[in-house]
Amino acid sequence: MVFILYLAIILIATKVAGALSVRLGQPAVLGKLLAGIIIGPAVLGWVQPDDFIGHFSEIGVLLLMFIAGLETDLEQLKSNWKASFAVAVGGIILPFVGGYAIAAAFGLSNNEALFLGLLLCATSVSISVQTLKEMNKLQTREGTTILGAAVVDDVIVVVLLAVMMSVLVPAQDVSIGLLIGKKLLFFIIVVAAGWLLVPRFLKWFAPLRVTEAVMSGGLIICFAFSYFAEEMGIAGIIGAFAAGIAVSQTSYKHEVESKIEPIAYTLFVPVFFVSIGLHITFDGVGEQLLFIVLVTLVASITKLLGGGLGARMTGFDRRGSIAIGAGMVSRGEVALIIAAAGLESGLLLQKYFTSVVLVVILTTLITPPLLKLTFKEREQA
Template sequence: MEFILYLVLILFFTKVAGDLSVRIGQPAVLGKLIVGILLGPAVLGWIEQGSFINELSEIGVLLLMFIAGLETDLEQLRKNWKSAFAVAVGGIILPFIGGYSAAVAFGFSQNHALFFGIIFCATSVSISVQVLKEMNKLNTREGTTILGAAVIDDVLVVILLAVMMSVIGTGNDISIGLLIGKKLLFFFVIIVAGWFVVPKIMKWMAPLKVTEAVISAALVICFGFAYFAEWLQMAGIIGAFAAGIAISQTGYKHTVEQKVEPIAYSIFVPVFFVSIGLNVSFEGIGEQWGFLIIITIIACITKLFGGWIGARMTGFNSRSSLIIGSGMVSRGEVALIIGATGLQAGLVLPQYFTSVVIMIIATTLVTPPLLKLFFREKEVQR
């Protein structure tokens, strides 16, 4: 029955912390993220990471990105694809150089330094999506560019990871051609399925004489797309996002949106926010505080300005470019997965793993205030 107590704590404290965060002028998601650190092993130890938390949080992030897909303006996304690509590339090159250079400066071997650079390249916009939704900015030109850049970033980072692990000898069985082929296959299949199959599934299931048939159909598509993405070595959140876009092009968009949001935000999304904080541990960090501060600053600055450069090169003004860059700062669960993969492969030194995790959490924590600040400054300038 321990998991029921966990749910009680998570649901109560995330709502209270979210409200307090809004009252002091910050996005609600910031308070929810901090609650995860407070309730987890790092401070109070009331909640521990486990399969129950992991599975519910996975559903939470998939639903979060599914809702983002539902609310995305596809025409705006098409218009901004060049900017999205430039932001994604800028958000990989600068962070890779920064992460690699920091690792070399602290005496890492060449292989460890190269992998360290890859961790810095990761982007997870699930937190940015929540902030943009709270501020009603998801369908702005900046918001859609951030979403598009995140999809491209995910593809490029996975390919870079495979290339790097092949080159440094821990993944010689990985065929780069096969990996790229899988990415192309993924996008081909989801475009065809989104255009032809999804509307048919929705029309077929909607009239069924059962409770909430439309929502069940939408969730089948969401989780089906996510599973297909994972099967082809893409992040599941990209599949869920694509499913949301596909359903948004049907006549069921508003029905699905109105009924999925209560399911997501009442249970699953709060668990996801808390699960991020549960990864924090301060054990042994006293000896590495200098290393931690430096890599966190580098991680934030390189992603911010990498995105800024990409946006500026494709026609955004300086303030909008800062908004886009700040939306790309969060490393979230994507970097945690890459870090854990490196630890298992011996490419992340165990004694530095805690610092890496805290750096990832720190980038996730600074993203909401940065987005809020730069959007507010943009509105003041008008």
Template sequence: MAFVLYLVLILVFTKVAGDLAVRLGQPAVLGKLIVGVILGPAVLGWIPSDSSFIHEMSEIGVLLLMFIAGLETDLDQLRRNWKSALAVAVGGIILPFLGGFAVAEVFGFPHNYALFMGVIFSATSVSISAQVLKDMNKLNSREGTTILGAAVVDDVLVVILLAVMMSLLGTGADVSLGLLIGKKVLFFAVIIVAGWLLVPRFMKIFAPLRVTEATMSAALIICFGFAYFADIMGMAGIIGSFAAGIAISQTSFKHTVEKKLEPIAYSIFVPVFFVSIGLNVSFEGVGQQIVFLIVLSLVAIVSKWIGGGLGARLTGFNNHSSIAIGAGMISRGEVALIIAATGLEAGLLQPEYFTSVIIMVILTTLVAPPLLKYLFREPSVVKED
């Protein structure tokens, strides 16, 4: 029954910490992320980082979080900003990749390790940013939809970049780039067709069933089904759940699903996800790499911020909006954690530097919420030149 105690600790501490963060003028999610660090091995050690129960609950949490983001996304706004989303994603990959490679080279890493560090820097996870934007009612702003769209493109490009690097560096010689890209194309083709033709029909057939919460069950089937399909096609599951949310948002069931889903997600699953990010922190051996960690984190933050911001500026956003969009891309979150673990297993990330990389990922995730809170509270964020 240890997992029940973990849930009690997570729910109590995240709600109290979230309230405290809001009272201090910060987004609630910042307090929840810090709770993970405090409850985990880094400080108190009350919750282990290797708990399979916490991991699986957090997986559901992030899927529901991005499903809600999809439900609340303005699809027309997303269509209008696809060029900006592409530019932000590309800028947010090129500059961080060069930054990560440069840092590793300066600290004497062999070339293959330096290249992989660039891949880790290129990752983006906007699940945290999406929560902050939602709390501030900015998710449907032009900036918000650009950030969400850029995250989808970023995920595709980084997965391809990872496969190319692993193939070139000899740890994945059997990786077929053509097959990889083909799977991505097939994924989007199937998701678009399913979202357009099958989702509305499925909801209409399933919702009238004379059982408890048939509509919600139908929505969750679509959410998790899309997420699983994304995973087997080599994409992040959050892209599938985000697409599921967009598909259901185009039906008459949108408001019903949204109203009933939020209590489920935010009462238990999403708090577990926020805490799980912090549980990965461990300060063991970091004292000997403190300079490396500081440089690594600063370059990770600045390169993604500038890279994403430049992409936005070049596609018509004003300076303030560009800075805000760049800030929304800073968080590496669970995507970078997965890439780092993959690199460690494949021999492309030195074990002695794994902890420093994980702390860098956590720091980028902690920095993003207060930056977004500050930048998006400015009225000029919604104006254009």
């Protein structure tokens, strides 16, 4: 029954920490992330990472991205595709170069430096989504561009990871053509399903004489799209986001959204925020403190500049470009997955694994206050 205690601790810690964060003028999500560090193994040790936390947090991030899809303006997303692509590419090139350079400066091998560069290319939009939502900026042109860029970034980085594993790890035998084909097939099927199947499914499912049929139908679509994305080698959050967009084009959008949000933000999303902090441990950090600080700085600055440059080249003003770059800084769970793959394949040494995880979490902690600052400056201007 320890998981019941974990839930109680997580819920009270995230709500109190979120409220304190708002009082201090920061987004509530920053307090929730810090709560995970405080109640986790790094400080108090009240909550330990386990399968229960893992499963709940995965549902939490899927629901978070499903809600983001529901609230996304599809027409604005279409009109900003060039900007999203430019932001994604800029946010890959500069972090890759910066990551490779800093790894080489610390004496890592060529293969290890290439992998660290690729790891810093990742972007996880889930934290940015929550921050933008709190600031009512999710449906702005900047918010939509960040969402689109994160999707493009995820696809490109996954393909590059497969290429790198096949070239640098002798045991890996990956067909690049098959890999790219699966990504294209995913988007073709998702677009077709969102256009043809989702409206028909909800129209059939909604009248069923059972409790909360519409909300259940929305969850079925969310989880089905997420599972399909994982099977096709794409992060499940992309599938959840696509499911949200598909449902948003139906007449059931507002009913699904109004009933999903209480479940997500009451239980599952708080567990997701806490789970990020649970990965932190300070064992042996002192020996690699310089490495952690410098890699965090490189990861943050290159993503900010790369994403911002892409936005600037596609018509955004200076402050809008900086805000978009700030929204791309968080590496989150996507980079943690890549780090685990690198550790397993030998491209990331065990002694650097904890330090890299800390870098990923630090970039995630930086993002909420950075987003709030950049958007505030833009509004004042």
